[in-house]
Amino acid sequence: MFEYSSLIAIGLAALAAIILILAALGLVGCRYIPHNRVGVIEKLWSPKGSLKGGRIVASHEEAGFQTRLLRGGLHFGFYPFQFSVHKQPLITVAEGKIAYLYARDGQPLPPTQTLGKVVECNGFQDAAAFLENGGQRGRQRATLREGVYAINTALFVVITEDAVYGGPSQESDKETYKGWQDELKSCNGFSPVVIGFGRNNGRDLPPLPNEAEPDQILSATDQIGVVTVHDGLTLPSGEIIAPQVGGGGNDGHNYFQDTEKFISLGGFRGKQRQVLTDGTFFINRWFASVEMKPKYLIPIGSVGVVVSYYGKPGEDTTGTGFRYGEQVGTDERGVWKKALPPGKYALNPYAVKVEPVPTVNFVLRWITGVTESHRYDQDLRSIELVTSDGYEPLLPLSLVLHIDYERAPSVVQRFGNVKRLITQTLDPILTAFFRDVAQKNSMLDLLVKRETIQQQATEELGNRFKAYDINCIAVLIGRPESQKKGAPDDPIDRLFDQLRLRRLADEQKATYIRQEETATQLKALNEATAIAQKQAELTGTKIAIEIAKNKGAAELAEAEGLAKRDIARADGQSHARELEGRGEASRVSQVGEAEAEVNRKKIAAYGEPRLFALNLLGEQLSKSVQPLVPERMFILGGENGGNGDRLAGGNALNGLLPALLSLLVAEKSGLALSSEKKGDNGDQPGADTKSAGKGNN
Secondary structure, three states, X not given: OHHHHHHHHHHHHHHHHHXXXXXXXXXXXXXXXXXXXXXXXXXXXXXXXXXXOOOOEEOOOOEEEEEEEEOOEEEOOOOOOOEEEEEEEOEEEOOOOOEEEEEOOOEOOOOOOOOEOOOOOOOOOOHHHHHHOOOEOEEEOOOEOOEEEOOOOOOEEEEOOOOEEOOOOHHHHHHHHHHHHHHHHHOOOOOOEEEOOOHHHHXXXXXXXXXXXXXXXXXHHHEEEEEEEOOOEOOOOOOXXXXXXXXXXXXXXXXXXOHHHHHHOOOEOEEEEEEEOOEEEOOOOOOEEEEEEEOEEEOOOEEEEEEEOOOEEOOOOOOOOOOOOOEEOOOEEEEEOOOEOOEEEOOOOOOXXXXXXXXXXXXXXXXXXXXXXXXXXXXXXXXEOOOOOOOOEEEOEXXXXXXXXXXXXXXXXXXXXXXXXXXXXXXXXXXXXHHHHHHOOOHHHHHHOHHHHHHHHHHHHHHHHHHHOOEEEEEEEOOOEEOOOOOOOOHHHHHHHHHHHHHHHHHHHHHHHHHHHHHHHHHHHHHHHHHHHOHHHHHHHHHHHHHHHHHHHHHHHHHHHHHHHHHHHHHHXXXXXXXXXXXXXXXXXXXXXXXXXXXXXXXHHHOOHHHHHHHHXXXXXXXXXXXXXXXXXXXXXXXXXXOOOOEOOHHHHHHHHHHHHHHHHHHHHHHHHHHHHHHHHOOOOOHHHHHHHHHHO
């Protein structure tokens, strides 16, 4: 019990000693400031009196908040009955971030000024220098970059992305400061402007829309920053875009990052003609807001006609013949005479407008529900027609156009843009032309004379479009459709059915002709195939035929030679025989004549021809090898009518032979005998010669 009482007494004594020490330190004005904080001094009273002239912070030891700060450590002389020290945290700005400042005290801003000017004050850490150098109250043009700052929050309100450092009097204006912080967050004002590496400090945001054509919408890496300055000189009357001041680089305002330099160069507030391109820019969003816009992309096959809203008035370059407006030079206000070639351009869309004009052939579809990627024809429809025979078709067609790149500014000057050219000029002209064509032709003509109508339309429309600096390349007509498409009583469908049947008949006729040709070709193919299959044999037979022909020719030649030889030989033999025959005939004739002469002489010698004949017969019989008298003879009859049964030798011969000889001599020489007798009588003087001749025969 004694021990516990002693411990309690010791503790109370120590506490009392500490209290006495603290009281003693307080009496001598000792203050301790942690090293992560600063001490804002508030002087409760001062022999110099209170602040005057609307001042908030005392710079000459007046009562009130003092300009100097207490840093970490022990500080003496700040008596509690005279001073109040407010411990405030150090200001921390994160890496890659921006902090904004609001000054509660300083010189008042003039009516034409929005933000307090930049003065030398060690990054707002020297409050006395800020006030002495003419610092102005209100929102400041200068900002704080990353780091830790010891700032007197009684004079400055510091707004970072994470906190609002309002100092001892923060509670009274807390909502105002919070509203400023929200506004800066909404425009990403605590981060630098990053262009070309992903907008808004790497945050993935969708691409911004382009005010030109859909094919010009680019990604976040193809953006530019359009700057609107909220401080500076006021634009002259009639101007909507502030001109560029300085070089924009080190010799200028460093792309709106050096706000005081921009003001000193005479920069104007409002939308700036100068834009921000790829890079990182630490820009005070209270001084200038940045709006992301895509670069102008002029694709290959197009040019960009520039309509400038900025610049000095230019002189017209079109001459007196062009009455649709003026065209001016580059950097002058109006339609530029020279169009921009394909490429990417960092142009301020508030200062200029670029109208893309295609310079390659492009197609427009007058077809309901069909649109090309350029979308110039999204409002075009199939043309309603009435033919001469009462049909009411819908005619779909396409038009191929070309615009000369040098005439593109004139086209924009006439119509404003290509789409207005199509809807306000080409569509009415084309529609009226084909309605006139339909009234002069029947429905069948539209179907079967399509090529002729296309050529006529291309020629006539081309002549009309030349007046508008447009080249008509081709007019392409589609299949006419009925306004009652799909209905069972569609007259055009019935007409198409008739044409299909007619065409089918023609095709069948052509098919039959082709089949006949195919059969002929097949026959020839089969023959060729058969010949090819027998080619070896055919070749052999042809060779054999050639050999036989050659052999026959040789034999024929040989035979002809032999025949000629035989003919020659036969001719020789015949001639020889003829000569021999003639010789033989002459010899025989001479022999005969000699023999006849001999016989005549013999007859003359015998005196009787019969005697000569008998002499000759006897000679012949004497030469016979056969027996003249047979050994046995049957006498059939005789001169005396003797017995026929008796054999006779010489008697029989004596009976038969004289009779035979008498007959022969009588037959042969009877005429001669009579002639001779007549001759003897002297009636015919030449009888002897004739008898002699007959006897000879």
